[in-house]
Amino acid sequence: MTWSDLLPFMGLTIRCGELSLSAMTPDDIPGLLAVADRGIVPECSGYPFITDWALLPTEERNANSSQFYFGVWSRFSPEAFELLMVVREGEQIVGAQDLRALDFAIRRTGHTGSWLGREFHGRGIGTRMRQMVCAFAFDELGAVEMRTEAYADNPTSNRVSQKTGYVEFDRARVTRLGELATEVRYRLTPESLNRPEEPIEVTGADALRAYLGI
Template sequence: MFVHKIDEELSLKLIDLRDRERIFELSNHSREYLREWLPWLDTTTKVGDTAEYIKMCLKGFAENNSLTTVILFKGNIVGVASFNSINWSNNTAYIGYWLGEEYQGNGIMTRVARALTDYAFSELKLNKVEIRAAVENKKSRSIPERLGFVNEGCIRRAEWLYDHYVDHVIYGMLADEWNK
């Protein structure tokens, strides 16, 4: 099983079906907060929906084209972070993440994104890591900006969020930039 210790209070663990109730509880408790930027909240209404999501994540891991982890903060699941996809032909990973509302403001996601980026370059030997965030999602955008990712541009109407489109900013980091 994949477990990656980040520091004394934070680690990443491969998502597992045994995590389904806690992940559902966490997303359900933060539903309105998360719904502003995540498109899947309205279709995740019961633990079984979360279980199906986890099965999809485990299939992606088994096929070596994604890695979805739960974020453990002081031993408790507080969110999810992943390589939503890994493009091996281009040696690029795409990071995605969400955190329960009550855990915001502790620097958790910056440390997680840093650890995933390190892992992509040092362990997976990838060339590039991308993070995409809605233009107006300032909290999410601050993470790649804090880590020195380059703003590579904007994709207009990149995502449908319930009743409107949002534009995405693409941030990129190259292995040789990260290692400097």
């Protein structure tokens, strides 16, 4: 028996060339947290996350993140899902991509968040994985809009959104770790998506659709 026999949403894999996004399972936690431990945030960027998880000492981050992942899996439902995915280049884990939605069957709107180990930045992987998850949401889940946010002082994330075809529609004054920050909000429609040149292959989408009731 595998994790996807128990939890069908864990059977999803999206491939494009050497890159794959696979629904995360508990077995992926140690490998992913080892990448996080080697560093995520580039020097050119403000701190990119809502919580301080990337700043924590290793042991604390490992425990907090593991509990966070199990919490996400325990709450996964058609009304409020967060699909955690591990990003691999070949066999190598390079980072994480998520896809979240509320009442997706009705709203057909997905949100994404992602990170890569710093050692893998600047090679187009961040853009490719965003293109892949958006193409998957539009083509396989019937999304009509994708949204994402980035702090204004995170040039790489803003650039990835713009390259993928998102359009900025709002800026908000938000709190980041107790201080004021500007959040840039983007949305993307299927017609505006800049797709990767190589074809995208998906396995496990039927089981996910059935689980989500779409």
